[in-house]
Amino acid sequence: MLVPRLLxxxxxxxxxxxxxxxxxxxxxxxxxxxxxxxxxxxxTWLGPTEAGDVATLDEWCKTVGPPVxxxxxxxxxxxWQARDSVAVMAWNVNAGSGELLAxxxxxxxxxxxxxxxxxxxxxxxxxxxxxxxxxxxxAVPSMSPRSTVPPRTSERxxxxxxxxxxxxxxxxxxALVYVPSMRNGQDEYSGEREDWGNAILSTLPLSDFIxxxxxxxxxxxxxxxxxxxxxDRDSLRAISVHLSTFPGPWRVLRTGNSARVRQAKGLVEAxxxxxxxxxxTARTACDPPCSSNRSAEYPISTIAGGDLNTWSSRETTLRHxxxxxxxxxxxxxxxxxxxxxxxxxxxxxxxxxxxxHVVTESYRRVDASYNSDHQxxxxxxxxxx
Amino acid sequence: MCIVTTGHWRLATGHLLxxxxxxxxxxxxxxxxxxxxxxxxxxxxxxxxTMLGVLGSLTPCSQTYAGAGCVRIATVAAGAVGLASGALxxxxxxxxxxxxxxxxxxxxxxxxxxxxxxKPLIQRFxxxxxxxxxxxxGAIGTSAKGAGIGLAAGTLVGLILWQLIxxxxxxxAFATAFAGLAxxxxxxxxxxxxxxxxxxxxxxxxxxxxxxxF
Numbered sequence: 001m002l003v004p005r006l007l008x009x010x011x012x013x014x015x016x017x018x019x020x021x022x023x024x025x026x027x028x029x030x031x032x033x034x035x036x037x038x039x040x041x042x043x044t045w046l047g048p049t050e051a052g053d054v055a056t057l058d059e060w061c062k063t064v065g066p067p068v069x070x071x072x073x074x075x076x077x078x079x080w081q082a083r084d085s086v087a088v089m090a091w092n093v094n095a096g097s098g099e100l101l102a103x104x105x106x107x108x109x110x111x112x113x114x115x116x117x118x119x120x121x122x123x124x125x126x127x128x129x130x131x132x133x134x135x136x137x138x139a140v141p142s143m144s145p146r147s148t149v150p151p152r153t154s155e156r157x158x159x160x161x162x163x164x165x166x167x168x169x170x171x172x173x174x175a176l177v178y179v180p181s182m183r184n185g186q187d188e189y190s191g192e193r194e195d196w197g198n199a200i201l202s203t204l205p206l207s208d209f210i211x212x213x214x215x216x217x218x219x220x221x222x223x224x225x226x227x228x229x230x231x232d233r234d235s236l237r238a239i240s241v242h243l244s245t246f247p248g249p250w251r252v253l254r255t256g257n258s259a260r261v262r263q264a265k266g267l268v269e270a271x272x273x274x275x276x277x278x279x280x281t282a283r284t285a286c287d288p289p290c291s292s293n294r295s296a297e298y299p300i301s302t303i304a305g306g307d308l309n310t311w312s313s314r315e316t317t318l319r320h321x322x323x324x325x326x327x328x329x330x331x332x333x334x335x336x337x338x339x340x341x342x343x344x345x346x347x348x349x350x351x352x353x354x355x356x357h358v359v360t361e362s363y364r365r366v367d368a369s370y371n372s373d374h375q376x377x378x379x380x381x382x383x384x385x
Numbered sequence: 386m387c388i389v390t391t392g393h394w395r396l397a398t399g400h401l402l403x404x405x406x407x408x409x410x411x412x413x414x415x416x417x418x419x420x421x422x423x424x425x426x427x428x429x430x431x432x433x434x435t436m437l438g439v440l441g442s443l444t445p446c447s448q449t450y451a452g453a454g455c456v457r458i459a460t461v462a463a464g465a466v467g468l469a470s471g472a473l474x475x476x477x478x479x480x481x482x483x484x485x486x487x488x489x490x491x492x493x494x495x496x497x498x499x500x501x502x503x504k505p506l507i508q509r510f511x512x513x514x515x516x517x518x519x520x521x522x523g524a525i526g527t528s529a530k531g532a533g534i535g536l537a538a539g540t541l542v543g544l545i546l547w548q549l550i551x552x553x554x555x556x557x558a559f560a561t562a563f564a565g566l567a568x569x570x571x572x573x574x575x576x577x578x579x580x581x582x583x584x585x586x587x588x589x590x591x592x593x594x595x596x597x598x599f
Contacts, residue, residue, distance in 0.1 A: 150508060218509065248507075248514035249521070253436075256453030256460075257443045311556040316452035338555050 022255060024215050024266040025049045026273060043067065044277070046270040047213035057213050059148045060220035064180035064195040065140035067224075068166050069209060074173025077125065077203040082231040082383050084124035085359070086204070088238065089366075090305030090344050091376035092131040092336075095153040095184060095196055096162040098372035100130075104172060107366060107378075110203075112172035123380055125203040127228065129240035129305045129344075133165035133199040134184050140193035145186065150219060152185025153196065158371050165199050174201045179211045179224040181242070198224045198240040198306065205229065208278075210239075212270040217244040217251070217259035223267055225274075227300070231383045234355050239304035241267060243317065260309060260317040267304070268324045275299060298347055301356040303381065305344035307374060313340050321345050329363035335375040342377050356381055419479060426475020426482045427468050429489065429527060434467015434571050435460055436524030437532070441567020444560035463571055470571070473578040481581060485527050485574065492526015493519050525566070528573035535569015536562060 029045035047057060080086065087108065093100060104110040108126050132153065143149055169176035181197035198221075200206065210225035223241040230236055243260045246252060251259065279299050304325065310318055313332040322328050325345035335342040346358045362380035369375045442459035449455050475482045499522065500515035507514075525532045543561030546553045 248510050248517075250511070250513040250517040252443065253439050253517055256439070256456035257447050258453040261452050311559075312448060312554045314448045314554075315556075316447055316450060319450045 022215075022262060023048075023050050024262045024269060026212070026266050026270040028273065028277075029213070042207060043069065043209040043211060044274060045211050045213070046273060048215040048266055050215060053216040056216045057220055060182055060216075061213075063141065063143050063147055063149050063183045064197070065135065065137055065193075067180070067209075067211065068135065068176060068178040069206075070169060070176045071206045071209075073175040073203050073205060077173070080125060080204055080228070080230050080383070084231075085380045085382050086228075086236075087123045087126040087378055087380055088129070088303055088305065088344060089126065089376050089378045090129045090131075090240070090307070090342050091366075092242070092307040092342060092372060092374035093133055094372040094374065095132050095134045095155055096164075097155040097158060099158060099160060099370045100165075100168050101160070101163070101171070103368075103370045103376070106368070107376075110172060112168075127204065127238050128199075128201040129238060130165065130199040130201060131240060131242040131307045132196050133178060134194050134196040135166055135178060135180060136164045136189060136192050136194045137166070138192050140180075140183070140195050142188070142193065143183070143186065149183040149186050152187060152194075156371050156373070164194075165201075169201055172201075174203060175206045176201055177206055177209050177224055177226050179222045181220050181222045197222055198242055200224060200226050200238055200240050202226075202228065202238075208237075210270075210274055212239075212267060214241075214243070214263040215266045217263060218247040219244060221263065223270075223304075223306075225271075230356055232355075234349070234383065235300050236356055236381060237271075237300050237302040239267070239271070239302065239306075241304055241306040241308070243306075243308045245309050258316070260315075261320060264308075264317045264321050268321070271302065298350050301349040302347045303344060303358075304346075305342070305377065307336075307342050309341050310343070311339050311341075318343065327358065329358055329360045329379060331363050331365065331377070333365040335365055335377060336373060342374055344377050344379055346379075346381075356383060419475075422475035422479035422482055423472045424475065425486070426471035426473070428471070429482070429486055430467035430469070430471020430474070430574060431464050432467070432520075433471070433489065433524045433527035433574065435464035436521055437467070437567040437570045438463025440521060440524070441564045444556060444563050448556065448560065463567065466571055466575060470575040470578040473582055474574070477578070477581040481577060485577075488529050489523045489527040492529065493523035495526070496520065496522015525570060528570040528577075531573020531576075532566050532570035535572070536566040538569070539563065539565015 025048065026046050027049050029047045048054065091098065091103070101112050104112060110126075134153075163171070165178050166176065168174075176199060178199040179197050180195035182195065184194035184196045187193070206226035206228060208225075208227035210223075212223040212225070214221045214223060221242050221244060223239055225237055225239040228236045228238060243263045247259050255262070275298060302325070304321070308317055308321075313330070321343075322345065325347040327348045328343075328345040331343075332340055334340050344363065348357060349355055359380040359382055362378070364378060366376040366378055438460040439456060441463070442456045446452060446455035446459065471482070471485075474485070496519040497515065500518035503518065504510050504515055540558075540562040542565070543558035546561065547555060547558040
């Protein structure tokens with residue numbers, strides 16, 4: 001009797017140990033924690049439904065400050081005109097390492113030092129999807145040493161001043177939405193503390209803000225979204241996203257290394273739920289499998305980009321994202337060491353083949369890293385074919 | 386079905402301990418196999434095959450659409466091969482099985498030491514992670530020589546292909562190395578079992594329910 005019992009229990013153990021699928025279902029959030037305080041109307045929160053995720057995310061959430069929204073750029077940038085090209089970039093700025101002002105000046109010809117910022121490049125406007133952007137503020141709460149505060153992100157030495165994302169946006173006259181993901185260490189700087197997360201900087205006005213707390217893997221990650229109004233009453237939704245690197249070995253084995261896949265699926269589910277809400281067919285949650293009906297669920301063109309932490313351009317995470325962003329251009333060039341970690345993915349609005357589109361040949365890697373540990377990606381979006 | 390509460394690592398650890406107890410029991414026989422040794426061998430083979438199956442398939446499967454589903458298939462297949470090989474080895478040569486159990490024990494010790502060394506260095510590296518590294522050490526240790534040869538061969542092949550084929554990326558080289566380790570480890574146990582079986586020891590027979598219609 002012992003032998004079959006042993007084998008049966010061993011087989012059970014085998015199925016327990018490996019390849020488990022943990023839910024990536026998402027829901028709208030209404031609870032108000034420090035970091036979820038709505039600083040102005042129009043910010044929609046979504047998060048995972050999995051109980052383990054919620055508890056851990058709440059602990060991390062308590063340690064960061066509120067989001068920052070400044071929806072209006074300097075008026076000199078003007079509106080998106082029918083013939084304009086808009087450059088969309090994704091860049092992990094590595095907290096204080098990335099030299100944003102130098103990047104704006106050399107790549108986008110935006111001189112922030114002048115009283116009236118002006119762009120001189122071939123494209124008329126830009127949208128930067130930034131990851132690991134840091135903010136220093138007294139609004140970031142002081143925490144006890146026992147709280148969930150990760151160590152300060154290691155930065156490369158830099159020559160110029162270390163300016164946070166809020167001050168960068170102010171100096172350059174850019175619209176900004178910034179949602180912190182986690183603390184940048186316990187250190188205090190004259191009563192101020194630092195957190196870091198995802199941000200969108202734009203020369204065009206931003207609206208309809210979204211914060212999506214991704215399913216928890218190695219650390220808290222919050223994707224941030226905003227809508228930009230294009231010509232002919234069209235719109236572009238931009239999402240800045242940063243997926244996890246690797247969780248511990250136990251979780252890697254238990255989930256079959258699906259940490260980033262789960263976060264990517266969570267992101268897609270959250271976007272679908274938002275589209276349903278906007279189109280008046282909202283449900284409070286989108287329990288998978290959701291319908292992939294393109295016309296019903298994607299009434300707006302969407303571009304998502306950022307540091308996906310992918311090892312290769314064939315990784316499961318990317319394959320799933322491309323499935324939901326079928327109009328994505330492809331580029332295999334590495335952006336961090338030998339790895340193509342950063343990507344931009346695009347989904348055209350349903351039923352509008354002549355509307356907003358990506359200029360496929362414009363999709364490339366920026367060769368300089370501007371002191372960050374990642375190189376930016378860039379592509380152009382145009383209003384008409 | 387998949388159970389995901391946080392307490393299951395204890396269950397898995399319990400099975401791991403059971404494996405070594407049973408394997409040591411088998412070693413107590415005088416060279417010939419027994420039901421106890423076969424059971425111990427099956428458990429040891431299942432544990433080793435499963436862990437190596439996960440480890441070896443993680444990177445290759447991360448390059449596929451199926452992802453975790455691919456890992457699950459590879460793990461079950463590797464576990465089944467390990468189980469059959471271990472049972473066969475236990476049934477034919479308990480001494481040899483004892484050698485595998487002993488090297489698995491060394492692997493657990495080395496894995497534990499490695500896990501403990503990593504704990505203060507890696508953020509959010511918990512005790513479950515230490516136990517996982519220890520368990521991986523034991524799985525590799527079960528057929529350490531085969532796993533080592535497989536890893537070396539996989540690494541060499543991976544690096545050569547990385548240099549020669551433009552579409553073969555660095556993760557593919559890692560995948561080849563880990564797959565080599567897993568194939569080497571599981572293969573060594575299987576070859577060992579088949580060697581003993583063909584040298585005059587008792588034979589295990591399986592009936593396959595297959596009907597052929599004309």
